Amino acid sequence: MMSFTNLQYLKGFGNEFQTEDHRCPNALPEGQNNPQKCAYGLYAEQLSGTAFTAPRHENKRSWLYRIRPSVIHKPFKPVPNNFLINNWHDCLPNPNQMRWKPFKLPDAQKRVDFVEGLHTICGAGDPKSRSGLAIHIYLCNISMGKKAFYNSDGDFLIVPQQGALNIKTEFGKIRVEPNEICVIQQGIKFSVDIEEASRGYILEVFDNHFKLPNLGPIGANGLANPRDFLTPVAWYEEFDEPHVIISKFQGHLFETVQPHSPFDVVAWHGNYAPYKYNLKNFMVINAVEFDHADPSIFTVLTCPSNKEGTAIADFVIFPPRWAVQEHTFRPPYYHRNCMSEFMGLIFGNYEAKEEGFLPGGASLHSMMTPHGPDKQCFEGASNADLKPVRVADGTMAFMFESSLSLAVSKWGEEICQTLDAEYYKCWESLKKYFNLNEA
Ligand SMILES: O=C(O)Cc1cc(O)ccc1O
Numbered sequence: 259m260m261s262f263t264n265l266q267y268l269k270g271f272g273n274e275f276q277t278e279d280h281r282c283p284n285a286l287p288e289g290q291n292n293p294q295k296c297a298y299g300l301y302a303e304q305l306s307g308t309a310f311t312a313p314r315h316e317n318k319r320s321w322l323y324r325i326r327p328s329v330i331h332k333p334f335k336p337v338p339n340n341f342l343i344n345n346w347h348d349c350l351p352n353p354n355q356m357r358w359k360p361f362k363l364p365d366a367q368k369r370v371d372f373v374e375g376l377h378t379i380c381g382a383g384d385p386k387s388r389s390g391l392a393i394h395i396y397l398c399n400i401s402m403g404k405k406a407f408y409n410s411d412g413d414f415l416i417v418p419q420q421g422a423l424n425i426k427t428e429f430g431k432i433r434v435e436p437n438e439i440c441v442i443q444q445g446i447k448f449s450v451d452i453e454e455a456s457r458g459y460i461l462e463v464f465d466n467h468f469k470l471p472n473l474g475p476i477g478a479n480g481l482a483n484p485r486d487f488l489t490p491v492a493w494y495e496e497f498d499e500p501h502v503i504i505s506k507f508q509g510h511l512f513e514t515v516q517p518h519s520p521f522d523v524v525a526w527h528g529n530y531a532p533y534k535y536n537l538k539n540f541m542v543i544n545a546v547e548f549d550h551a552d553p554s555i556f557t558v559l560t561c562p563s564n565k566e567g568t569a570i571a572d573f574v575i576f577p578p579r580w581a582v583q584e585h586t587f588r589p590p591y592y593h594r595n596c597m598s599e600f601m602g603l604i605f606g607n608y609e610a611k612e613e614g615f616l617p618g619g620a621s622l623h624s625m626m627t628p629h630g631p632d633k634q635c636f637e638g639a640s641n642a643d644l645k646p647v648r649v650a651d652g653t654m655a656f657m658f659e660s661s662l663s664l665a666v667s668k669w670g671e672e673i674c675q676t677l678d679a680e681y682y683k684c685w686e687s688l689k690k691y692f693n694l695n696e697a
């Protein structure tokens with residue numbers, strides 16, 4: 259098995275990085291991108307992540323110096339994947355509170371890799387017009403081996419819940435463990451090797467790349483700090499054997515064969531590269547006097563829409579922290595939202611629902627769908643002694659919050675078989691306490 263120990267990373271968010279595999283010093287050209295002949299007989303190839311003419315502060319591209327250019331491959335042929343969808347027209351609208359028990363890993367006798375194990379659960383919009391998002395659950399039990407994947411439609415934010423992912427990318431090797439996340443942008447080839455049956459969540463966005471949120475009055479530091487984002491150093495393999503390349507294009511999978519490994523990039527420079535982030539590094543800001551602050555204080559990354567302050571999708575976490583607010587109902591408030599809230603749990607439990615919302619499961623509270631603490635949480639927190647307490651220790655829940663109204667796939671509604679038909683009952687027994695004599 260390929261080594262994923264002692265990996266090196268470059269630190270920073272959105273930097274202009276430069277990196278060469280240690281076997282090939284000076285592989286990067288000096289002072290230009292396209293020398294007549296590149297060092298070591300390499301080919302130069304640009305990967306553009308924004309329009310050439312995108313404003314400078316948005317512009318993303320990298321230059322790859324590789325053994326062979328990406329163009330050498332046979333024509334693509336469609337490959338079926340019944341559970342990856344981008345067509346929401348066949349999905350019936352469902353405004354109910356939805357909760358899923360943990361999604362089932364593939365049976366041991368079935369061999370399913372990361373790409374075969376992609377299941378779309380909900381989404382909106384369309385990769386053709388580059389607008390919207392899709393949320394996928396991956397469920398796999400074998401490594402991709404000599405198969406590589408790239409997404410022509412948008413960027414993947416991957417949240418492993420069970421099993422570490424050892425990911426070869428064109429930019430180098432990344433290992434992502436549960437409680438870490440990674441972003442692999444549009445067009446970047448990668449291959450996922452696993453160590454055990456693995457499960458996780460993917461937020462795919464079509465419009466824009468992920469950014470760090472603005473901090474406003476918080477100041478220059480805090481939340482997810484740029485220096486904690488890690489990008490792989492250049493690494494290549496010279497492997498002249500056929501490799502299957504899968505492209506997700508307009509929501510469908512296509513397959514081709516290349517006579518060599520696509521992971522042959524010896525050196526690269528630029529600001530368009532995959533990265534990972536460990537959620538334990540999140541610098542938590544919260545209310546320290548009274549009231550429950552909105553969960554936007556926990557935004558790790560945001561994919562903005564064209565409407566200021568309104569995200570295509572935010573990636574929000576609920577990290578371990580102190581709760582200290584006085585005369586306050588401390589858990590999440592009862593809530594109706596003009597945004598869609600998809601939640602998942604990496605480990606532990608979530609304070610608003612200690613039962614029924616389990617690691618590897620999910621919930622969806624759609625636009626204006628009422629939700630909030632279950633009966634048990636309400637009773638407990640309304641009567642709790644408000645000492646400073648640790649909340650969410652040993653847990654990590656997260657939310658993909660979107661300004662789009664999400665359709666739920668047939669896989670999510672039925673085929674996955676883990677939709678909890680009893681979810682609504684967790685609020686049913688909330689009591690009436692109204693009393694005119696108690697002001
Ligand atoms: O619905 C949820 O559990 C997410 C959430 C958390 C919170 O602290 C406040 C509002 C909110 O929607």
Ligand SMILES: [Fe+2]
Nearest residue numbers: 593595599629
């Ligand atoms: Fe909510």
